[in-house]
Amino acid sequence: MVSEKTIGRLSLYRRLLNGLMEENRRNIYSRELALLAGGTAPQVRRDLMSIGYSGSTASGYDVADLADSISGFLGNPGGTSGVIVGAGNLGRAIISYFASRRPMLKLLAAFDNDPSKIGAEVCGRPCWDIAELSEKVAEFGVRLGVITVPAEAAQETGDRLVFAGVTGILNFAPSRLRVPDNVYVEHVDLTTSMEKVAYFVQSNTQRRTLEA
Amino acid sequence: MVSEKTIGRLSLYRRLLNGLMEENRRNIYSRELALLAGGTAPQVRRDLMSIGYSGSTASGYDVADLADSISGFLGNPGGTSGVIVGAGNLGRAIISYFASRRPMLKLLAAFDNDPSKIGAEVCGRPCWDIAELSEKVAEFGVRLGVITVPAEAAQETGDRLVFAGVTGILNFAPSRLRVPDNVYVEHVDLTTSMEKVAYFVQSNTQRRTLEA
Protein backbone atom coordinates (compact mmCIF):
# COMPACT_ATOMS: atom_id res chain seq x y z
CA MET A 1 0.00 0.00 0.00
CA VAL A 2 2.45 2.64 1.20
CA SER A 3 5.64 2.69 -0.87
CA GLU A 4 9.03 2.04 0.61
CA LYS A 5 10.20 5.49 -0.44
CA THR A 6 7.32 7.06 1.43
CA ILE A 7 8.27 5.12 4.57
CA GLY A 8 11.75 6.62 4.38
CA ARG A 9 10.45 10.14 3.84
CA LEU A 10 7.98 9.83 6.71
CA SER A 11 10.91 9.00 8.96
CA LEU A 12 12.61 12.21 7.89
CA TYR A 13 9.42 14.25 8.25
CA ARG A 14 9.02 13.02 11.82
CA ARG A 15 12.50 14.12 12.79
CA LEU A 16 12.05 17.48 11.11
CA LEU A 17 8.74 17.95 12.94
CA ASN A 18 10.37 17.07 16.26
CA GLY A 19 12.90 19.79 15.56
CA LEU A 20 10.11 22.27 14.81
CA MET A 21 8.31 21.38 18.03
CA GLU A 22 11.36 22.41 20.00
CA GLU A 23 11.04 25.80 18.33
CA ASN A 24 7.36 25.87 19.37
CA ARG A 25 6.07 25.92 15.82
CA ARG A 26 2.36 25.06 15.77
CA ASN A 27 1.56 24.50 12.12
CA ILE A 28 3.46 24.00 8.87
CA TYR A 29 2.63 24.04 5.17
CA SER A 30 3.51 21.28 2.74
CA ARG A 31 5.72 23.75 0.89
CA GLU A 32 7.85 24.42 3.97
CA LEU A 33 8.13 20.77 4.92
CA ALA A 34 9.11 19.95 1.35
CA LEU A 35 11.86 22.55 1.47
CA LEU A 36 13.28 21.05 4.65
CA ALA A 37 13.02 17.48 3.36
CA GLY A 38 14.32 18.23 -0.12
CA GLY A 39 11.13 17.27 -1.95
CA THR A 40 8.11 18.97 -3.47
CA ALA A 41 4.92 20.13 -1.81
CA PRO A 42 2.61 17.74 -3.74
CA GLN A 43 4.92 14.89 -2.79
CA VAL A 44 4.66 15.76 0.90
CA ARG A 45 0.86 15.93 0.64
CA ARG A 46 0.75 12.60 -1.18
CA ASP A 47 2.97 10.97 1.46
CA LEU A 48 0.74 12.20 4.27
CA MET A 49 -2.46 11.26 2.41
CA SER A 50 -1.07 7.75 1.96
CA ILE A 51 -1.15 7.24 5.72
CA GLY A 52 -4.62 8.75 5.93
CA TYR A 53 -3.58 12.10 7.35
CA SER A 54 -5.35 15.24 6.20
CA GLY A 55 -4.29 18.82 6.62
CA SER A 56 -6.67 21.73 6.59
CA THR A 57 -6.84 24.33 3.88
CA ALA A 58 -5.29 27.67 4.64
CA SER A 59 -3.67 26.48 7.88
CA GLY A 60 -1.71 23.45 6.67
CA TYR A 61 -0.69 20.76 9.13
CA ASP A 62 -0.59 20.77 12.91
CA VAL A 63 3.02 20.03 13.82
CA ALA A 64 2.43 18.03 17.02
CA ASP A 65 -0.59 16.19 15.68
CA LEU A 66 1.19 15.24 12.47
CA ALA A 67 4.25 13.99 14.35
CA ASP A 68 1.93 11.85 16.44
CA SER A 69 0.19 10.45 13.39
CA ILE A 70 3.47 9.55 11.70
CA SER A 71 4.63 7.86 14.89
CA GLY A 72 1.37 5.97 15.04
CA PHE A 73 2.05 4.69 11.56
CA LEU A 74 5.80 4.09 11.67
CA GLY A 75 5.87 2.77 15.21
CA ASN A 76 8.54 3.41 17.77
CA PRO A 77 12.03 2.58 16.49
CA GLY A 78 13.34 2.88 20.03
CA GLY A 79 11.20 -0.09 20.94
CA THR A 80 13.10 -2.28 18.51
CA SER A 81 16.32 -3.86 19.67
CA GLY A 82 18.99 -5.28 17.41
CA VAL A 83 22.42 -6.81 17.22
CA ILE A 84 25.38 -5.89 15.06
CA VAL A 85 27.71 -8.38 13.39
CA GLY A 86 31.23 -7.15 12.70
CA ALA A 87 33.01 -5.04 15.32
CA GLY A 88 35.51 -3.33 13.03
CA ASN A 89 35.87 0.40 12.45
CA LEU A 90 32.48 0.79 10.82
CA GLY A 91 30.73 -1.48 13.30
CA ARG A 92 32.02 0.50 16.27
CA ALA A 93 31.01 3.75 14.59
CA ILE A 94 27.48 2.49 13.98
CA ILE A 95 27.16 1.41 17.61
CA SER A 96 28.23 4.78 18.94
CA TYR A 97 26.18 6.62 16.30
CA PHE A 98 22.93 4.96 17.30
CA ALA A 99 23.76 4.95 21.01
CA SER A 100 24.12 8.72 21.05
CA ARG A 101 20.58 9.35 19.78
CA ARG A 102 17.55 9.16 21.98
CA PRO A 103 14.58 7.42 20.36
CA MET A 104 16.86 5.17 18.43
CA LEU A 105 17.82 1.59 17.85
CA LYS A 106 18.99 -0.28 20.93
CA LEU A 107 21.95 -2.40 19.86
CA LEU A 108 22.19 -5.04 22.58
CA ALA A 109 25.44 -6.68 21.53
CA ALA A 110 28.10 -7.03 18.86
CA PHE A 111 29.41 -10.24 17.32
CA ASP A 112 32.81 -10.89 15.79
CA ASN A 113 35.10 -13.81 14.98
CA ASP A 114 38.28 -12.02 16.09
CA PRO A 115 39.49 -13.69 19.34
CA SER A 116 41.02 -10.41 20.50
CA LYS A 117 37.57 -8.78 20.42
CA ILE A 118 35.45 -11.63 21.78
CA GLY A 119 34.65 -11.14 25.44
CA ALA A 120 35.68 -7.50 25.41
CA GLU A 121 33.42 -4.47 25.40
CA VAL A 122 32.90 -2.49 22.20
CA CYS A 123 31.62 1.03 22.78
CA GLY A 124 29.87 -0.12 25.93
CA ARG A 125 28.33 -3.22 24.37
CA PRO A 126 29.46 -6.80 24.93
CA CYS A 127 31.17 -8.48 22.00
CA TRP A 128 30.41 -12.17 21.61
CA ASP A 129 31.61 -14.96 19.36
CA ILE A 130 29.77 -15.23 16.04
CA ALA A 131 29.34 -18.91 16.84
CA GLU A 132 26.90 -17.87 19.58
CA LEU A 133 24.86 -15.61 17.28
CA SER A 134 21.86 -17.86 16.67
CA GLU A 135 21.61 -18.79 20.32
CA LYS A 136 21.82 -15.24 21.66
CA VAL A 137 19.53 -13.70 19.04
CA ALA A 138 16.86 -16.28 19.77
CA GLU A 139 17.35 -15.86 23.53
CA PHE A 140 16.75 -12.10 23.40
CA GLY A 141 14.06 -12.29 20.73
CA VAL A 142 15.96 -9.88 18.52
CA ARG A 143 14.41 -9.26 15.09
CA LEU A 144 16.77 -6.65 13.65
CA GLY A 145 20.37 -7.18 12.59
CA VAL A 146 23.09 -4.86 11.32
CA ILE A 147 25.82 -6.32 9.10
CA THR A 148 29.24 -4.64 9.04
CA VAL A 149 31.38 -7.61 8.03
CA PRO A 150 33.51 -7.83 4.85
CA ALA A 151 31.67 -8.60 1.60
CA GLU A 152 32.81 -12.22 1.50
CA ALA A 153 31.21 -12.98 4.87
CA ALA A 154 27.98 -11.03 4.31
CA GLN A 155 25.82 -13.82 2.88
CA GLU A 156 26.79 -16.29 5.59
CA THR A 157 26.13 -13.66 8.25
CA GLY A 158 22.74 -12.89 6.72
CA ASP A 159 21.86 -16.57 6.66
CA ARG A 160 22.71 -16.91 10.35
CA LEU A 161 20.65 -13.87 11.28
CA VAL A 162 17.63 -15.06 9.31
CA PHE A 163 17.94 -18.54 10.74
CA ALA A 164 17.90 -17.05 14.24
CA GLY A 165 14.64 -15.20 13.55
CA VAL A 166 15.74 -11.77 12.33
CA THR A 167 13.24 -10.19 9.90
CA GLY A 168 15.00 -6.92 9.11
CA ILE A 169 18.62 -6.33 8.13
CA LEU A 170 20.64 -3.17 7.68
CA ASN A 171 23.48 -4.29 5.43
CA PHE A 172 26.65 -2.23 5.03
CA ALA A 173 28.56 -4.88 3.07
CA PRO A 174 28.86 -4.21 -0.68
CA SER A 175 27.14 -7.41 -1.75
CA ARG A 176 23.48 -8.16 -2.10
CA LEU A 177 21.94 -10.64 0.29
CA ARG A 178 19.64 -13.45 -0.77
CA VAL A 179 16.96 -13.71 1.90
CA PRO A 180 13.43 -15.12 2.20
CA ASP A 181 10.52 -12.92 1.10
CA ASN A 182 9.45 -12.05 4.63
CA VAL A 183 12.84 -10.52 5.46
CA TYR A 184 13.47 -6.88 4.66
CA VAL A 185 16.99 -5.78 3.71
CA GLU A 186 18.09 -2.16 3.59
CA HIS A 187 21.35 -1.75 1.77
CA VAL A 188 23.84 1.03 2.54
CA ASP A 189 26.95 1.00 0.36
CA LEU A 190 29.29 3.76 1.50
CA THR A 191 31.91 3.01 -1.16
CA THR A 192 29.37 3.29 -3.97
CA SER A 193 28.05 6.54 -2.51
CA MET A 194 31.56 7.93 -2.34
CA GLU A 195 32.49 6.78 -5.85
CA LYS A 196 29.35 8.42 -7.25
CA VAL A 197 30.44 11.73 -5.75
CA ALA A 198 34.00 11.19 -7.01
CA TYR A 199 32.65 10.52 -10.51
CA PHE A 200 30.65 13.73 -10.64
CA VAL A 201 33.55 15.69 -9.17
CA GLN A 202 35.88 14.36 -11.84
CA SER A 203 33.46 14.92 -14.72
CA ASN A 204 32.89 18.42 -13.40
CA THR A 205 36.61 19.06 -13.26
CA GLN A 206 37.09 17.71 -16.76
CA ARG A 207 34.35 19.93 -18.07
CA ARG A 208 35.98 22.95 -16.48
CA THR A 209 39.37 22.02 -17.87
CA LEU A 210 37.96 21.62 -21.34
CA GLU A 211 36.21 24.96 -21.13
CA ALA A 212 39.37 26.71 -20.00
CA MET B 1 23.11 10.56 -20.75
CA VAL B 2 24.04 7.86 -18.26
CA SER B 3 21.67 7.78 -15.30
CA GLU B 4 22.80 8.37 -11.75
CA LYS B 5 21.61 4.91 -10.75
CA THR B 6 23.73 3.36 -13.46
CA ILE B 7 26.78 5.23 -12.16
CA GLY B 8 26.23 3.69 -8.75
CA ARG B 9 25.79 0.19 -10.14
CA LEU B 10 28.90 0.49 -12.32
CA SER B 11 30.86 1.27 -9.16
CA LEU B 12 29.57 -1.95 -7.63
CA TYR B 13 30.24 -3.96 -10.80
CA ARG B 14 33.83 -2.76 -10.83
CA ARG B 15 34.45 -3.93 -7.28
CA LEU B 16 32.77 -7.26 -7.94
CA LEU B 17 34.91 -7.70 -11.07
CA ASN B 18 38.06 -6.89 -9.10
CA GLY B 19 37.10 -9.64 -6.71
CA LEU B 20 36.58 -12.06 -9.59
CA MET B 21 39.98 -11.19 -11.06
CA GLU B 22 41.63 -12.30 -7.83
CA GLU B 23 39.97 -15.66 -8.39
CA ASN B 24 41.36 -15.69 -11.96
CA ARG B 25 37.95 -15.65 -13.54
CA ARG B 26 38.27 -14.76 -17.25
CA ASN B 27 34.73 -14.15 -18.39
CA ILE B 28 31.30 -13.62 -16.82
CA TYR B 29 27.69 -13.61 -18.02
CA SER B 30 25.24 -10.83 -17.33
CA ARG B 31 23.17 -13.31 -15.35
CA GLU B 32 26.01 -14.04 -12.95
CA LEU B 33 26.96 -10.42 -12.51
CA ALA B 34 23.33 -9.56 -11.88
CA LEU B 35 23.14 -12.21 -9.18
CA LEU B 36 26.18 -10.76 -7.43
CA ALA B 37 24.96 -7.18 -7.75
CA GLY B 38 21.37 -7.90 -6.82
CA GLY B 39 19.87 -6.86 -10.15
CA THR B 40 18.63 -8.49 -13.32
CA ALA B 41 20.59 -9.64 -16.37
CA PRO B 42 18.93 -7.17 -18.81
CA GLN B 43 19.66 -4.39 -16.37
CA VAL B 44 23.35 -5.30 -16.28
CA ARG B 45 23.49 -5.41 -20.10
CA ARG B 46 21.72 -2.08 -20.33
CA ASP B 47 24.13 -0.50 -17.84
CA LEU B 48 27.14 -1.75 -19.81
CA MET B 49 25.62 -0.72 -23.15
CA SER B 50 25.08 2.76 -21.77
CA ILE B 51 28.82 3.23 -21.45
CA GLY B 52 29.38 1.76 -24.92
CA TYR B 53 30.65 -1.62 -23.79
CA SER B 54 29.64 -4.72 -25.72
CA GLY B 55 29.90 -8.34 -24.67
CA SER B 56 30.07 -11.20 -27.09
CA THR B 57 27.34 -13.75 -27.56
CA ALA B 58 27.92 -17.13 -25.98
CA SER B 59 30.98 -16.00 -24.05
CA GLY B 60 29.62 -13.00 -22.18
CA TYR B 61 32.00 -10.35 -20.87
CA ASP B 62 35.78 -10.41 -20.41
CA VAL B 63 36.31 -9.72 -16.71
CA ALA B 64 39.59 -7.76 -16.93
CA ASP B 65 38.58 -5.86 -20.05
CA LEU B 66 35.22 -4.90 -18.59
CA ALA B 67 36.80 -3.72 -15.33
CA ASP B 68 39.14 -1.56 -17.40
CA SER B 69 36.29 -0.10 -19.42
CA ILE B 70 34.30 0.77 -16.32
CA SER B 71 37.38 2.39 -14.81
CA GLY B 72 37.87 4.34 -18.03
CA PHE B 73 34.37 5.65 -17.66
CA LEU B 74 34.10 6.20 -13.90
CA GLY B 75 37.64 7.46 -13.46
CA ASN B 76 39.91 6.75 -10.54
CA PRO B 77 38.27 7.55 -7.19
CA GLY B 78 41.68 7.16 -5.53
CA GLY B 79 42.81 10.17 -7.55
CA THR B 80 40.25 12.36 -5.85
CA SER B 81 41.08 13.87 -2.51
CA GLY B 82 38.61 15.30 -0.06
CA VAL B 83 38.08 16.75 3.35
CA ILE B 84 35.63 15.86 6.06
CA VAL B 85 33.77 18.33 8.24
CA GLY B 86 32.72 17.06 11.66
CA ALA B 87 35.12 14.89 13.66
CA GLY B 88 32.58 13.18 15.90
CA ASN B 89 31.92 9.45 16.15
CA LEU B 90 30.63 9.14 12.62
CA GLY B 91 33.31 11.38 11.14
CA ARG B 92 36.10 9.35 12.68
CA ALA B 93 34.49 6.13 11.48
CA ILE B 94 34.24 7.46 7.93
CA ILE B 95 37.90 8.48 7.98
CA SER B 96 39.08 5.07 9.12
CA TYR B 97 36.65 3.31 6.81
CA PHE B 98 37.95 5.00 3.69
CA ALA B 99 41.56 4.95 4.86
CA SER B 100 41.52 1.17 5.21
CA ARG B 101 40.59 0.59 1.56
CA ARG B 102 43.08 0.76 -1.23
CA PRO B 103 41.77 2.56 -4.30
CA MET B 104 39.70 4.84 -2.22
CA LEU B 105 39.07 8.41 -1.28
CA LYS B 106 42.03 10.26 0.21
CA LEU B 107 40.70 12.34 3.08
CA LEU B 108 43.41 14.94 3.63
CA ALA B 109 42.06 16.55 6.77
CA ALA B 110 39.15 16.90 9.15
CA PHE B 111 37.54 20.11 10.36
CA ASP B 112 35.68 20.73 13.59
CA ASN B 113 34.69 23.62 15.83
CA ASP B 114 35.44 21.78 19.08
CA PRO B 115 38.58 23.38 20.64
CA SER B 116 39.55 20.05 22.21
CA LYS B 117 39.80 18.49 18.76
CA ILE B 118 41.38 21.35 16.83
CA GLY B 119 45.09 20.83 16.39
CA ALA B 120 44.90 17.17 17.37
CA GLU B 121 45.10 14.17 15.06
CA VAL B 122 41.94 12.27 14.21
CA CYS B 123 42.59 8.75 12.94
CA GLY B 124 45.92 9.87 11.52
CA ARG B 125 44.56 13.02 9.89
CA PRO B 126 45.05 16.57 11.10
CA CYS B 127 41.99 18.27 12.55
CA TRP B 128 41.73 21.96 11.81
CA ASP B 129 39.41 24.76 12.81
CA ILE B 130 36.29 25.11 10.66
CA ALA B 131 37.19 28.78 10.36
CA GLU B 132 40.13 27.75 8.20
CA LEU B 133 38.02 25.55 5.93
CA SER B 134 37.75 27.83 2.89
CA GLU B 135 41.42 28.73 3.00
CA LYS B 136 42.68 25.14 3.33
CA VAL B 137 40.27 23.68 0.75
CA ALA B 138 41.30 26.27 -1.80
CA GLU B 139 44.99 25.79 -0.94
CA PHE B 140 44.87 22.04 -1.61
CA GLY B 141 42.50 22.29 -4.56
CA VAL B 142 40.06 19.91 -2.91
CA ARG B 143 36.80 19.36 -4.79
CA LEU B 144 35.09 16.75 -2.63
CA GLY B 145 33.69 17.23 0.86
CA VAL B 146 32.12 14.90 3.40
CA ILE B 147 29.67 16.36 5.91
CA THR B 148 29.25 14.63 9.29
CA VAL B 149 28.07 17.57 11.36
CA PRO B 150 24.69 17.82 13.16
CA ALA B 151 21.65 18.66 11.01
CA GLU B 152 21.48 22.28 12.20
CA ALA B 153 25.01 22.99 10.94
CA ALA B 154 24.75 21.10 7.65
CA GLN B 155 23.58 23.94 5.40
CA GLU B 156 26.21 26.36 6.67
CA THR B 157 28.89 23.71 6.24
CA GLY B 158 27.71 23.00 2.71
CA ASP B 159 27.77 26.70 1.88
CA ARG B 160 31.35 26.97 3.10
CA LEU B 161 32.45 23.94 1.09
CA VAL B 162 30.80 25.20 -2.09
CA PHE B 163 32.25 28.66 -1.59
CA ALA B 164 35.71 27.11 -1.31
CA GLY B 165 35.32 25.31 -4.64
CA VAL B 166 33.95 21.89 -3.71
CA THR B 167 31.77 20.38 -6.46
CA GLY B 168 30.77 17.10 -4.84
CA ILE B 169 29.42 16.48 -1.34
CA LEU B 170 28.74 13.30 0.57
CA ASN B 171 26.23 14.41 3.19
CA PHE B 172 25.50 12.30 6.28
CA ALA B 173 23.39 14.96 8.01
CA PRO B 174 19.63 14.34 7.92
CA SER B 175 18.77 17.57 6.14
CA ARG B 176 18.81 18.37 2.48
CA LEU B 177 21.35 20.85 1.21
CA ARG B 178 20.55 23.69 -1.12
CA VAL B 179 23.48 23.96 -3.53
CA PRO B 180 24.15 25.42 -6.99
CA ASP B 181 23.32 23.28 -10.04
CA ASN B 182 26.94 22.37 -10.73
CA VAL B 183 27.40 20.79 -7.30
CA TYR B 184 26.49 17.15 -6.81
CA VAL B 185 25.19 16.02 -3.42
CA GLU B 186 24.92 12.38 -2.39
CA HIS B 187 22.77 11.95 0.67
CA VAL B 188 23.26 9.13 3.17
CA ASP B 189 20.79 9.16 6.06
CA LEU B 190 21.64 6.35 8.45
CA THR B 191 18.76 7.11 10.79
CA THR B 192 16.20 6.90 8.00
CA SER B 193 17.74 3.63 6.79
CA MET B 194 17.53 2.21 10.27
CA GLU B 195 13.97 3.40 10.86
CA LYS B 196 12.87 1.82 7.59
CA VAL B 197 14.20 -1.53 8.77
CA ALA B 198 12.60 -1.02 12.19
CA TYR B 199 9.27 -0.27 10.51
CA PHE B 200 9.30 -3.46 8.46
CA VAL B 201 10.44 -5.48 11.47
CA GLN B 202 7.55 -4.11 13.54
CA SER B 203 4.93 -4.64 10.83
CA ASN B 204 6.26 -8.15 10.35
CA THR B 205 6.01 -8.82 14.08
CA GLN B 206 2.49 -7.43 14.21
CA ARG B 207 1.43 -9.62 11.31
CA ARG B 208 2.84 -12.67 13.07
CA THR B 209 1.12 -11.76 16.31
CA LEU B 210 -2.19 -11.29 14.56
CA GLU B 211 -1.84 -14.62 12.79
CA ALA B 212 -1.03 -16.44 16.02
Place this chain on the structure above:
DNA sequence: TAGATTGTTAATCGATTAACAATC
Protein backbone atom coordinates in the same frame (compact mmCIF):
# COMPACT_ATOMS: atom_id res chain seq x y z
C1' DT C 1 23.89 -27.13 -36.25
C1' DA C 2 21.85 -26.45 -31.63
C1' DG C 3 21.94 -23.86 -27.63
C1' DA C 4 22.75 -20.09 -24.97
C1' DT C 5 23.76 -15.42 -24.81
C1' DT C 6 23.73 -10.65 -26.40
C1' DG C 7 21.58 -6.17 -28.16
C1' DT C 8 17.26 -4.09 -29.63
C1' DT C 9 12.58 -2.87 -29.60
C1' DA C 10 7.98 -2.57 -27.60
C1' DA C 11 5.04 -2.88 -23.47
C1' DT C 12 4.42 -2.27 -18.77
C1' DC C 13 4.76 -0.33 -14.41
C1' DG C 14 5.46 3.20 -10.92
C1' DA C 15 6.30 7.53 -9.43
C1' DT C 16 6.40 12.24 -10.30
C1' DT C 17 4.50 16.38 -12.21
C1' DA C 18 0.92 19.40 -13.67
C1' DA C 19 -3.74 21.11 -13.74
C1' DC C 20 -7.91 21.88 -11.35
C1' DA C 21 -11.81 21.86 -8.20
C1' DA C 22 -12.86 22.18 -3.19
C1' DT C 23 -12.18 24.38 1.19
C1' DC C 24 -11.12 27.39 5.07
Place this chain on the structure above:
DNA sequence: TAGATTGTTAATCGATTAACAATC
Protein backbone atom coordinates in the same frame (compact mmCIF):
# COMPACT_ATOMS: atom_id res chain seq x y z
C1' DT D 1 -15.14 37.73 -0.26
C1' DA D 2 -10.30 37.09 -1.78
C1' DG D 3 -6.33 34.47 -1.33
C1' DA D 4 -3.77 30.67 -0.32
C1' DT D 5 -3.74 25.98 0.60
C1' DT D 6 -5.37 21.25 0.34
C1' DG D 7 -6.98 16.85 -2.01
C1' DT D 8 -8.04 14.85 -6.49
C1' DT D 9 -7.56 13.69 -11.14
C1' DA D 10 -5.12 13.39 -15.55
C1' DA D 11 -0.72 13.67 -18.06
C1' DT D 12 4.00 13.00 -18.23
C1' DC D 13 8.27 11.01 -17.48
C1' DG D 14 11.61 7.41 -16.46
C1' DA D 15 13.00 3.05 -15.57
C1' DT D 16 12.07 -1.66 -15.59
C1' DT D 17 10.31 -5.74 -17.73
C1' DA D 18 9.18 -8.69 -21.50
C1' DA D 19 9.56 -10.31 -26.15
C1' DC D 20 12.34 -11.06 -30.08
C1' DA D 21 15.85 -11.04 -33.65
C1' DA D 22 20.93 -11.45 -34.21
C1' DT D 23 25.17 -13.77 -33.15
C1' DC D 24 28.91 -16.84 -31.73
